[in-house]
Amino acid sequence: MQSHESHAWLWWIPLLPLIGSAIAGALHLATLRARKNDPSAAAPGTLAPWIACAAMAAAFGLSVKGFFTLQELAPSARQLASTVHHWISVNYPARGEFAVDLSLLLDPLSSTMTLVVTGVGFLIHVYAAGYMKGDPGYGKFFAYLNLFVFAMLMLVLSSSLLGVFIGWEGVGLCSFLLIGFWYEKGWPAEAAQKAFVMNRVGDACFLIGSFLLVRLFGTLDMATIAGAIGRGPVELEPDVQLQVSLAALFLFGGACGKSAQFPLFTWLPDAMAGPTPVSALIHAATMVTSGIYLIVRLNPLFASSGWVLPVIGVVGALTALIGGSTALVQRDIKKVLAYSTVSQLGYMFLALGTGAWAAAVFHLVTHAFFKALLFLGAGSVIHGMHEEQDMHKMGGLRKYMPQTFVTFLAGSAALSGLPLMSGFFSKDEILAHAFAGGGLYWGLWIVGVLTAALTAYYTWRMVALTFFGEERFDRHHVHPHESPAVMTVPLMVLAVLSVVGGVLGLPPVLHAPHLLAEWLEPVTRDGSRILAERAGEHELSHTLEWILLGLGAAIALAFAHTGFHAHKRGTAQDETLTARRPALAAWLADAWTIDTTYKRVILLPLRLVSFVVAVVVDQFAIDGTVNGIGASARDVAQWTRRSATGSLAGYAMWMGAGAVVISLVWMWS
Amino acid sequence: MTNILFYVLAIVALLGAAGVVLAKSPMGSVVSLLGTFFALAVIYLLAGFQFLAGAQILVYAGAILVLFLFVIMLLNLGAMGSKFELSFAPLQSTRARIAGCIALALALVGLVAAQRASFAAVPERDASAPAIDSMEGLALELFGRYSLPFQATSLLLLVTMVGVIALAKRQRSGDEPAKGEERP
Amino acid sequence: MNVPSEHLLYLSAGLFALGLLGFLVRRNVIVVLMCVELMLNAANLAFLAASRQHSTAEHPALQGPVFAIFVITVAAAEAAVGLALVIALYRLKQSAETDAAAEMKG
Numbered sequence: 028m029q030s031h032e033s034h035a036w037l038w039w040i041p042l043l044p045l046i047g048s049a050i051a052g053a054l055h056l057a058t059l060r061a062r063k064n065d066p067s068a069a070a071p072g073t074l075a076p077w078i079a080c081a082a083m084a085a086a087f088g089l090s091v092k093g094f095f096t097l098q099e100l101a102p103s104a105r106q107l108a109s110t111v112h113h114w115i116s117v118n119y120p121a122r123g124e125f126a127v128d129l130s131l132l133l134d135p136l137s138s139t140m141t142l143v144v145t146g147v148g149f150l151i152h153v154y155a156a157g158y159m160k161g162d163p164g165y166g167k168f169f170a171y172l173n174l175f176v177f178a179m180l181m182l183v184l185s186s187s188l189l190g191v192f193i194g195w196e197g198v199g200l201c202s203f204l205l206i207g208f209w210y211e212k213g214w215p216a217e218a219a220q221k222a223f224v225m226n227r228v229g230d231a232c233f234l235i236g237s238f239l240l241v242r243l244f245g246t247l248d249m250a251t252i253a254g255a256i257g258r259g260p261v262e263l264e265p266d267v268q269l270q271v272s273l274a275a276l277f278l279f280g281g282a283c284g285k286s287a288q289f290p291l292f293t294w295l296p297d298a299m300a301g302p303t304p305v306s307a308l309i310h311a312a313t314m315v316t317s318g319i320y321l322i323v324r325l326n327p328l329f330a331s332s333g334w335v336l337p338v339i340g341v342v343g344a345l346t347a348l349i350g351g352s353t354a355l356v357q358r359d360i361k362k363v364l365a366y367s368t369v370s371q372l373g374y375m376f377l378a379l380g381t382g383a384w385a386a387a388v389f390h391l392v393t394h395a396f397f398k399a400l401l402f403l404g405a406g407s408v409i410h411g412m413h414e415e416q417d418m419h420k421m422g423g424l425r426k427y428m429p430q431t432f433v434t435f436l437a438g439s440a441a442l443s444g445l446p447l448m449s450g451f452f453s454k455d456e457i458l459a460h461a462f463a464g465g466g467l468y469w470g471l472w473i474v475g476v477l478t479a480a481l482t483a484y485y486t487w488r489m490v491a492l493t494f495f496g497e498e499r500f501d502r503h504h505v506h507p508h509e510s511p512a513v514m515t516v517p518l519m520v521l522a523v524l525s526v527v528g529g530v531l532g533l534p535p536v537l538h539a540p541h542l543l544a545e546w547l548e549p550v551t552r553d554g555s556r557i558l559a560e561r562a563g564e565h566e567l568s569h570t571l572e573w574i575l576l577g578l579g580a581a582i583a584l585a586f587a588h589t590g591f592h593a594h595k596r597g598t599a600q601d602e603t604l605t606a607r608r609p610a611l612a613a614w615l616a617d618a619w620t621i622d623t624t625y626k627r628v629i630l631l632p633l634r635l636v637s638f639v640v641a642v643v644v645d646q647f648a649i650d651g652t653v654n655g656i657g658a659s660a661r662d663v664a665q666w667t668r669r670s671a672t673g674s675l676a677g678y679a680m681w682m683g684a685g686a687v688v689i690s691l692v693w694m695w696s
Numbered sequence: 697m698t699n700i701l702f703y704v705l706a707i708v709a710l711l712g713a714a715g716v717v718l719a720k721s722p723m724g725s726v727v728s729l730l731g732t733f734f735a736l737a738v739i740y741l742l743a744g745f746q747f748l749a750g751a752q753i754l755v756y757a758g759a760i761l762v763l764f765l766f767v768i769m770l771l772n773l774g775a776m777g778s779k780f781e782l783s784f785a786p787l788q789s790t791r792a793r794i795a796g797c798i799a800l801a802l803a804l805v806g807l808v809a810a811q812r813a814s815f816a817a818v819p820e821r822d823a824s825a826p827a828i829d830s831m832e833g834l835a836l837e838l839f840g841r842y843s844l845p846f847q848a849t850s851l852l853l854l855v856t857m858v859g860v861i862a863l864a865k866r867q868r869s870g871d872e873p874a875k876g877e878e879r880p
Numbered sequence: 881m882n883v884p885s886e887h888l889l890y891l892s893a894g895l896f897a898l899g900l901l902g903f904l905v906r907r908n909v910i911v912v913l914m915c916v917e918l919m920l921n922a923a924n925l926a927f928l929a930a931s932r933q934h935s936t937a938e939h940p941a942l943q944g945p946v947f948a949i950f951v952i953t954v955a956a957a958e959a960a961v962g963l964a965l966v967i968a969l970y971r972l973k974q975s976a977e978t979d980a981a982a983e984m985k986g
Contacts, residue, residue, distance in 0.1 A: 806893025
């Protein structure tokens with residue numbers, strides 16, 4: 028099945044951004060040194076964005092080449108592999124060989140991810156070249172950004188879980204560096220630490236899951252694992268079933284950390300402390316979707332995991348609801364988008380929970396388009412408003428920044444799922460799958476529909492508060508202006524993609540091919556087959572599908588309309604809510620008080636225990652003992668030093684006395 | 697007859713030892729020590745150790761005591777008194793009393809230990825009897841069973857020689873020892 | 881001579897005790913060294929007494945004399961080093977008293 032032909036050029040896809048990162052970093056350091064000698068030297072690293080963007084463009088070109096190479100192959104043979112190094116090879120006499128290769132695998136799934144990462148990533152790089160202009164860390168920023176892309180590409184291209192883990196940690200590191208990019212301000216550094224620590228929880232789960240897989244299959248190669256499960260019997264032995272379920276659960280835990288799912292999502296809103304292009308690239312379009320990628324990649328494992336799938340669905344639905352409801356009351360435009368991202372990621376996990384692998388990837392792709400667009404648009408607004416992020420201090424911006432406004436509208440339409448937009452089709456597909464699942468999934472469907480309504484509402488509230496209504500900013504000090512072309516052109520490209528992205532996955536009732544699902548079919552086939560054999564096929568009648576489509580469209584339109592008109596005139600609606608239901612507003616604004624709960628339940632006892640350990644155990648008991656021993660030795664020495672008189676006769680006297688004692692003992696024993 | 701000679705010599709040895717301790721000048725101590733060594737040498741001879749008696753005279757009286765004399769002369773300590781005089785001044789302090797107690801205790805321990813040994817009587821030995829430490833027997837022991845300690849002794853003497861030269865050399869301040877002196 | 885070997889040991893103990901007494905009470909380093917020689921001689925005498933006791937005409941007990949020879953060698957070495965130290969001390973302190981070198985206190 029696997030192609031034996033080596034495709035070493037695959038390595039250039041991740042390596043190009045790595046090289047770009049190294050060059051940009053070196054440029055930054057060189058500029059730093061130059062400025063140290065001459066403070067009036069030119070703005071730092073002006074060459075860095077060119078290099079970074081060139082590396083991204085080249086990587087994108089190679090990704091496109093990979094895509095077309097794959098397309099020429101027969102669907103079942105669409106796999107390009109390249110192994111350059113037999114990294115780990117351990118021979119256990121009892122269990123056989125355990126080997127990990129340093130190898131890449133390009134198949135329809137990783138090709139899709141690579142295209143999204145490099146394509147959207149390239150646009151965001153171009154945008155960032157304008158957005159970050161004049162920042163003292165200009166070169167450093169692009170070094171980090173390119174390094175992130177390298178790690179992300181390693182994550183999606185590696186054929187073994189260990190390689191994925193390297194990328195997984197790499198993107199975590201870059202996320203940390205970029206969230207804390209403006210660390211001088213203080214709170215971005217704290218947000219970066221929070222993201223890093225919360226991700227560690229997930230990473231520990233990831234590792235445990237990997238260990239369980241090694242125990243089960245003796246390998247970390249994902250194709251081998253998926254193949255072993257896919258070829259094996261549908262019904263597993265009870266103890267094997269338990270291990271498979273546990274492995275799937277722990278891997279899902281890892282995905283929860285990286286993809287900001289309940290209960291580990293609280294780092295993502297704080298991650299907005301980073302520059303806006305970072306929020307767009309890492310915390311909306313790519314890194315946070317790696318959890319979805321992981322589950323789709325191992326879909327046969329999750330399909331046979333039994334009760335883990337409903338757990339994923341419930342967690343996804345809950346996260347979607349929490350994110351959507353919290354986004355309703357946020358005033359910070361980036362916080363709205365952050366909670367919206369949490370919510371949409373929840374949608375994707377809801378899709379995975381129903382076994383709709385392709386639908387999850389479909390939503391991932393469309394979400395990458397429109398959420399990147401929205402973040403970049405928000406960045407453009409913030410840029411034009413002199414770093415103002417509070418929507419209550421905006422309003423009426425549509426006449427100042429028309430290009431941003433139009434593209435933002437396109438992104439909002441896609442996010443809220445207005446008919447025929449990309450988000451409409453992807454969201455509808457997920458909801459249709461949930462509806463078809465029956466039983467528990469009916470509940471998830473209801474939550475999904477509710478969240479769709481919330482999504483439409485908060486999206487258009489955001490649009491209304493930002494671009495419509497009276498101008499609530501201080502006109503003497505703030506002069507809103509349109510962003511330069513280097514920023515608006517990527518917006519337009521993304522806007523077009525957001526609008527037409529839906530053609531990738533048209534619903535079956537339109538009698539058009541679901542392009543993405545067909546493309547991913549070699550990857551998702553085994554998982555779907557296992558699910559079908561275990562739970563039976565769920566086919567929706569065309570009438571029902573039409574009804575669901577219509578329902579989705581109606582809800583989106585209705586709530587978009589409500590949300591828009593309730594906030595068109597200004598902040599009155601928000602103030603009414605805060606005045607009438609202060610407790611509810613506070614509860615929503617605090618994201619269901621989950622962060623506060625963490626502080627109370629985990630942080631406070633931890634601090635207490637740390638205090639006890641540090642002061643009572645360490646300083647008092649351990650230090651006291653050690654210091655006491657030292658002090659007593661000193662006291663004893665103070666006392667005994669008197670015997671060392673320096674007088675030879677004195678010493679001889681003691682020696683003689685000792686000789687007497689020893690000989691007496693010797694005589695009477 | 698020789699038994700009486702032994703007791704006389706023993707008393708001479710003890711008196712000599714007392715003289716070492718009580719002599720006022722170091723010169724007197726050396727002379728007393730010389731007496732003790734000679735008395736001991738004769739006792740060795742009586743007991744049948746001819747080689748040891750010779751070594752006692754040669755090494756102790758001939759070499760070590762001469763070394764002492766050299767040093768006394770060198771440091772000009774002999775001028776304290778040309779006459780042989782005893783001085784009980786060192787025994788007049790509290791420290792000396794404690795030292796006396798210790799020495800007495802050790803002597804008593806030695807005496808009791810010797811008394812308890814309860815040796816069998818030794819046969820009469822006359823002057824014509826062969827020596828216990830015949831040269832042949834000693835050589836066999838030293839170059840046979842004890843050859844390793846014997847060679848170690850030579851090393852000890854070498855080290856001693858180097859050390860003594862290094863110690864006794866008059867050093868100018870900040871001057872490294874010359875190369876020739878490190879080579880024995 | 882057929883003096884019991886105990887008597888030789890008595891003499892040895894007496895010499896040793898006198899040597900120790902001198903070692904403890906005298907302050908002149910040269911005399912102190914002489915007292916050390918005295919004690920070593922006492923030890924030699926004890927070795928030889930034991931050898932004499934255990935010797936027969938056919939089988940002389942030679943460990944005693946051998947050890948006495950070693951002791952003599954060591955005594956010679958000790959005297960040489962000790963006297964070199966006396967010279968060094970005298971050069972440093974213009975004195976050969978033990979109390980002159982009492983600086984290394986605890």
